[in-house]
Amino acid sequence: MIVAMKRVTLVLKANEKRSALKALRKLGLLHIDEVKSTNETIEELGASKSSLEKVIATLAGYEVEEYSTKALSKEKFTTLYESALDLIEERGLLSDQVQLKKVERERLREWGDFSPDQIKELAKHDIELSFYKVATRELTKLSGDDVSYIRLASSGKNVMIATVNSLLPEGVVGQKMTLPEHSLADMGSEIESIDQRLDQIEGEFAKIALHLDHFKAHLASVEQEERFEVVSASLQEEGLVAWLSGYLPAEGVDNFKEVATTEKWAYLIDEPGEEEPVPTLIKNRKWVDIIRPVFDILGTVPGYREYDISMWFLLFFAIFFAMIVGDAAYGLIFLIGGIAMHIKLKKANNAIILLYVLSLTSMVWGTITGTWFGSKAILEAVPFLKALVIPPIANYPELFGLEATDAQNMVMKICFIIGTVQLILACAMNVWRKLGERSLAFVADIGWLVMLAALYFLVLMLVIGTPVNLGLIASIVGISFVVVILFGGQAPGVPFLKGLAAGGANTFSTFLDTISAFSNIISYIRLFAVGMASLAIAQSFNSMASPMLKGFALPAGILVLVIGHGLNLVMGLLSVVVHGVRLNLLEFSGQLGMEWTGVNYNPFRETVESSKNTL
Structure with missing residues (x-):
């Protein structure tokens, strides 16, 4: 349910605005229209917030058996915080240095270890050496030239040479080696020294990570203070008066x-305007709220004036999840995973309860279709599981004396029924809302409802081959189309003829929407297609592993099954995101006319306890 909101304009004394904002924050109900603004304080808090987030992200990477709960003084926390920032900077610099030195070492490795200082010393005695890497064939070009060189080493088809008191002639192709600052041995020592320091830094980070919760608490405090300053900057002032506006739940x-009244504020409370970006606050029963993690x-x-489809989303999402995953054994694995998470967290949050629901629906669908790891052998070996199968929708109908085509057609029909029911539900919801608004446009939604019911039979004829009275279907669709045009432009306060003209102007778009409605129903066949694809993948891996499940090849066969079904599980989850969510957010929501352009209700409130506002 989307909670009704009220528009609030608050007027107060300018010299009391900070105390007023503290009282307003303590109330924690008003969603304030914040104006993007900045000042020195906001910039400082933003910089502090960014630094804290950087430190927390770093410390979160260290495993800690038990975080410190001992209170820290402000001075102690500041010391830890500054140390962490210094260590992050030092680690970054050292990591860059060691990487550059390793690259340089690799560049010089083929030249062997030598002392650059000795080369420089020779130059002082008029012996200048220049180092080149040339192809072996290029050496022949040097034989006739008045160039003295020393052959140092070979590397594949290349040769390392040092010319004496001369450069490489123009006709000879070679790569000159830039003299390094240090020898390979010295570089190795420097790299080792840096690595040791990096190890020390890791140890220091591990100690600071014990206080990660303190850093998180301080970040929450900074975020609260930053928002306070942003809200303060959003206040408009003129003379002795300041004011702000926002939105308030009607129940508050x-x-x-x-x-x-206590704070002696002046205020105006009224209904939000039609075009205002009213924030959305959703409150549902606990059993419906388990779908919130998905949103x-x-x-x-x-949007504030759109629908809260949480309950319907949960219902259909559970069905879609079950049909896409399509395997009772996979559902059992999800269930075990949910139980493990429940035990680890020692409580069942919304995500875990949702996982339980999705696991159970998957198990139910997999059971009635006879799908356990996609294996026919399991059904044949366990009569009890076979007895639970509903033959007309079985994935192995031959075990029940049925044709595979008939079973597949039945599952496709179920997909189309689900799709049609969901889309008709959207039309019914629109009818109910427009009746409440006393809008004649509800008749157009009745037209869509009837049209969808007729299009369902057309889909059955085209996809499954079910015989239908095509003339009757065409008549119903045609009449419904006319009804939509006649009443689609009607609205409260709009004269009928004007609404009729608006509907007529949208004739072409209505025609396109009719085609879209037809394709939307067909779109639900993806539930069948993806489920069958998952079954086929499971069967393929079962076939690959079957010959290996005996003798010395048994471990390999088990590995194939684990990897294969593991991949299938992951692909099933991805398919749920792509297809299961899509059917709710596009087909269903599109029929409702939803655009999902809402803004979350985010009241100005205290996010940390008063005693923890500062460290």
Whole structure:
């Protein structure tokens, strides 16, 4: 359910704005219209926030058995914080240095170890050596020239030489070696020294990582302070008065009024305008709220005036997940994983409960279709599992005396039924909302509803070959199309003829939407197709491993099964994201007219306890 919001304009004394903001933050209800602005304080807090995030990201990479819970003084924390920043900078510099030295060492390795200082000393005595790497065939060009050179070493088809008191003649191709600052031995010592220091830094980081929770707490405090300053900068002032605006849940109006009266604020509370970017606050029953992690991962938020489809998303997503994964054994693996996470965390959060639901639906679908690791042999070996199968939708219908084509057609039909039901549900939701708005446009949605029902039979005829009365279908679709045109442009307060003209102007787009509605129903066949693909992959790996599951090849056969089914599991999860989510966010949401352009309700509130605001 999307919570109703109220528009709030708050007026207060300019010289009391900071104390007023603290009271407002403590209330924690008002979503403030923040204006992008900056000042020296905001910039400093932003820089501090970035530095803390860098430190936390570094420390999070170290495994710690138990984090320190001992309170830190402000001075002690500052010392640790500055040490961590210095170590990060030092590690970065040393890592760059050691990398450059290793590259230089590799460049010089083919030349062997020598002392650059000795080469420089020879130059002082008028013996200047220049070093080149030339192809072996190029040496013949030097024989006739008045060039003295020393052959030092060979490297494949190349030769390392040193010319004495001369450069390489123009006709000879060679690569000159730049004299290094240090010998290979010295470079090795320097690299070893740097590596030792890097090891010491790692040890120091491991010690500081014990206090990771303190850094996180300080970051939360800085973020809270930064937002306070941003909100403060968002206040508009004129003379002795300052004001701001925002949005408040209707259920929190009484609490706001109580605080406003105590603080002696002036305020105006009214309904948000139609075009205002009202934030979206969603509240659902606990059993529906388990789908929230999916929305959080996707980053999708419905607009304030759109639908909260959490319940329907959960219902259909569970069905889609089951049909795409399609294997009871895979569902059992997910269930075991959920139990393991539950035990480790010692509580079941929304993500774990959702995993339980998806696991169970996968097990149910896999059981009634007779799919356990995609193996026919398991069904034949375990009569109990075979007895649980519903033959008309079985993946191995031959075990029940049925044709594979008939079973596949039945599953496809189920996919189309699910799709049609979901799309018709969207139409029904639109009808209900527009009836509440007293908009004649609800008739157009009834037209879409009837059209979708007719198109379902057309899909069955084209895909499965089910005989239908094509003339009747065409008549229903045609009449529904006209109804949509007549009433699609109607709206509250709009004269009927004007709405009729608007609907007529959209005739071509309505025609395209009709084609889209047809394709949307067909789109649900992806549930069948992806499920069958997963089954085929499982069968392929089973066939590969079957000859090896005996004798000395048994470990290899088990490895093939583990890797094969592991890959299939991962691909199944990816398919759920691509296809299962898509059907909800595109086909279903599109029929609802949703654009998912909402903004999360983010009230100005305390995010850390008062006693922990500073360290």
